[in-house]
Amino acid sequence: MKKRLFHLILSMMGLLAATHALANNTINSINVVADTFKGVSQCMHYKIVGLCFWQQQPYSPPTTTLKLDQYLPDAVVSVFTKPTKNPWLFASTVYDPVFYQAGQALLRTATHDAMGYGDEHENSQRDLNNRFHEVDIIGNPALLFLSGHEVMLPSAATPYVPYYSSLLDAYAWRFPALERFYPSSYIPGLHDVGMIVLHDWGPVYPRNGYVNQPDDAKAAAVDALRGSMIITQDGQPHLYQRLSDHCGRHCQVKPVKENSQDAQYQMIYPKVETQCVVFGGSDITQLHPWEADAASQGHDRYIWILWRHYHGCVPGHGHYLGSINF
DSSP states (O other): OHHHHHHHHHHHHHHHHTOOOOTTTOBOHHHHHHHHHHTHHHHSOOEEEEEEEEESSTTSOOEEEEEEEEEEEEEEEEEESSTTOOSBHHIIIIIHHHHHHHHHHHHHHHHSSOOOSSGGGSOOTTOTTEEEOEEEEEEOTTHHHHSSSTTSOOOSSOTTOEEEETTTTHHHHHOOGGGGGSGGGTSTTTTEEEETTTEEEEESOSOSSEEEOSOHHHHHHHHHHHHHHHHTSSSOSSOOOOOOSBOSTTEEEOOOOTTOTTEEEEEEESSOOSSOBOTTOOOTTSSSOTTHHHHHHTTSOEEEEEEEEEEEEOOOSSEEEEEEEO
16 A cells, blocks of 8 residues: 555656646657557557455355556656657656766766767767667556556556666667677578568667667667566666566566567657557558658657567466456
8 A cells, every 4th residue: 555655646746847838849658658548449449358366264154356467557668869858757857867877977987088968879860771779668557547456456667767778778779799699690681670671660679779770760669679578587688677578466467579569659758549459560552651750740750659568467466366357
């Protein structure tokens, strides 16, 4: 109860600290919560699939909880081109300045110079296809209303907790030397977002901020997916906080991987979409590249909500007896 109250207070502080958004340039935490709710009907995919049985005392009648299959909006994924241009006002004022300074200190220690302050990594007109983005992944404040109730599975994420910032992970996000140990970093097509040749958005590995892609929105989506994959795995060669796959006893959440329905994304900036997508879809029959209008509206800055696939029992009290499926 105390933990829940603490999270509620932290969330309200975040909401109050971010109520003065600049029109067309940033969104605040109230917008994040409201826009997440707009995706519930098409992104949550809520299904009651059975019942779970629990026993608190010997010989006492068992109690039941719901067995569910659903998606939860675990994280807010911000993708932007400059350290000061995160479109989520809360992240740009609370976390990013601290992460930026810490990341640059680590980068100077590793490189012995002042490389990587951001400006030199701005997408250059001389190389339009080699695009660079920063990525922040932070627990979604909407989870306070969409997680942990008797008719909802508990999210493994915590509102406002930072799970990844490429500003802090500055060295690995720019010089991913250890990523070269993954075979996918040098074998084309082994782990690509989309289908190689037909509609290849870009490779998952090496997981850094650079994507060779003429469509900025697709390049940003690849970077968003790279960051999401980093935080949902153990022992990755990056600075991050692990986003757990544990949502209580007898409940699991699927890991993030490319071209999988188990991780879906809802855009909320620069435009609000009510549906979720799996990155990598084909747009070869469309007149305009995927989200080209969003790229121009947001000046190559984006926010997606990461919805992850959950399956299992709403937590109960006592000893777990088993479950039945409908």
